[in-house]
Amino acid sequence: MFKIDHFAYTNRLKAVHPAEKFGFAMITLSLCVGLNSLPVSVATLTIMSFAVVVLAGTPWRFYVKLLTLPLGFLLMGIVAVVFSVSSVAAGYLWGFHLAGVYVGVTEDSLYFAVQLFFKVLGAVSCLYFLALTTPLTDILQVLRKLRVPPLFLELMMLIYRFIFVLLETAGRIHLSQSSRWGYATITASYRSLAGLIANLFARAYWRSQVSFHALLSRGYTGRLEVLESDYRLSWKNITVITAVDMLLAVFGLYGRGII
Amino acid sequence: MSRKIYFMVLTLLVLTFYPNPAYAMHIMEGFLPLPWAIFWAVITLPFLIYGLKSIKDTVEENPGFKMLLAFAGAFAFVLSALKIPSVTGSSSHPTGVGLGAILFGPTVMTVIGVIILLFQALLLAHGGITTLGANTFSMAVVGPLVSYGIYKGAQKAGLPRGLAVFFGAALGDLATYVTTSIQLAAAYPDPTGGIAASLTKFVGVFALTQVPLAVSEGLLTVVAVNFLVSHNKSDLLALSVIKREG
Structure with missing residues (x-):
């Protein structure tokens, strides 16, 4: 019924331990949103798209279509962020006069909008990685371990x-x-x-x-017990995930001049 | 003249990029800065815990309630996947917030709401994980509370049921949309005008789609509730027990 659900069960990363995929998606997502740096966002988008299309084998047309899905909200949101309102027409790259105030685009707001655009796409790609590689039943298994x-x-x-x-x-x-x-x-x-x-x-x-x-x-006493699928942790995957995320973190912090 | 052009461009943008206006009111993944994402999640948490606790108490007395809640959740999810025909020719999605709140009460809707929002992110790619807290607050806390409050208030004031349902559902939708705008404005204040200017911008940008949507959802909810009352009166009576406890 849902294409995303379909790919979650049939992709090539289905056999990977859900905790690895969940952890990778969540940590990268927090880095992308938390660091808010243009290079990290672009790197996140690239890495996640690579993982979804090349590693998991999701058809790229479908993935691109998914990526364009929230563009409506994004563009409207960016329109609202990029235009600033002021009573004087100073410092605008481009602007116009509307109902007694000046509405326009400044250099800062333009850079801000580009940064936001890629940060959002990077974050969305993390979400899609999780959604397209991990079936919901597996995500529930991880949440159970997390004591939800x-x-x-x-x-x-x-x-x-x-x-x-x-x-x-x-x-x-x-x-x-x-x-x-x-x-x-x-x-x-x-x-x-x-x-x-x-x-x-x-x-x-x-x-x-x-x-x-x-x-x-059938003897229901208020609890539904289900068998969990058996997955094996792979140290190779964990090492790669840690390395990628460490690199992203260092990259982002270095870009901000923190280290 | 420039004003006219501005609105033409804006309308064009809306028509081009807005095939699913209702979904658009979910703040998308990554749009909120991390501190704000955490802030809204923390604010939502007490409502969620309270809702879970109230469900737990009801389930202990009446174990069948869990199944009913699960179907209510699935029902609300399916509802959000339907399309309301709109007068302008485009279609939009009902949020189901009003109907859910009127049928099940606002506390329960918070718990169901957060699950639905998570599923919408993971199955339909609408909304997101970092923005789950903010979306839950606007759609599953404020929306149902307003819908339920207005519906009950209007009934008490002696308004006919149709009007009570209409205002409950429509104003619940509007409250959700205004809350989302406030969340966006607080996260992205205008560099010169501050939060107030930025709120005007967000409210303006989304009003184009959200006001007609609220009206259509209000109308739809009225017809749906009328159907329910005329064909499923006994189910509704059974539900009112749940409402008292939930």
Whole structure:
């Protein structure tokens, strides 16, 4: 149903220990966001894209499409950051007069925007690395090791499973509505969509009761125990990850003149 | 004249890059500076802990509640993947914040909300991990609280149910959008005008898409609740037990 989920289960890094992938994504993400330096951001974007496309074997077209997905938010956000408002028209590279104030772009704000653009893309590539190489069930396994409350994890696991059940139901309702001209006009669309939502809710409620009864009849006592997949830690991977992240950190701190 | 051009460019940008306006209100991965990301996560944490605790108490009394919550979460996730037809021809996604808060109450919505936001980041590439705290605060703390508060308040004031639901859902959406704008403005204050100027910018930039969205979501929620009341009254009555406890 979801392409990202599909690639998470079928990529070439699937057999790698989830803690390694999770750690790599999180540490690199914090470095990229925390250091906020242009070279580190570009390096993060390059390393993660390499890992996703070359190492994990995700089709590059799909990856590029994913990268462009949040561009809308990014560009709007950058428009808001790059333009500064002032009562005097001083120091602008380019600007205009609007409703009594000057709106324009300064050299600083332009550099800031470029820096932000790459920082965000770098961070997004870390997120995609995790999402495209590690199935959610494996991420849950890592979170369990990190002592996230069991109730929270159980809810996550159940919601993850039920999403697919409800998506299929919603898809079927939508199909039968469309085949009866349910989405032919705006008014009909609103009515149909609201009907879909209400019915989906009723189905979800019914399903929740049926699942509970099914569990009860199988001896459910309030805990769902599942087997965890067996993964082996690889010292080679850990060394490479540590080296890459150390290099990024040194690179970033050096660029800022801290070391 | 330049003003006209400015708005034309802005509109063009919006139309070009905004296929999914509702998703756009998730602050994307990496957009917030690290201190702000941590700040919002810390602010959200007490709400999350309180929500989890209240769920735990309810589950102990009524174990079936866990299944119901899980389906509620899945339901809200699927809801956010649907498209609302919009008058302008483009489509947008409902947030489901209002409906969820009205059906399940705001405390529970915080816990469900954070899980949904995490799944949206990992399965749909909307939102992010560093911005999870900020997004949870706007969409799963402020939004549901406002929706629920307005819905209950309007009911108490004797307004018809339709209006109460409409204002609850629409204003919950708007509250989410304003909170997000405040989060962005606080993180990126205007170098000359400060936070106030920057807030005006963010509110202005996102108002174009968010105000119509709030209205369509409000309308949709009204029709959905009407459907539920006319066809699933017994389920709703059963739910009100949960609402009292959750």
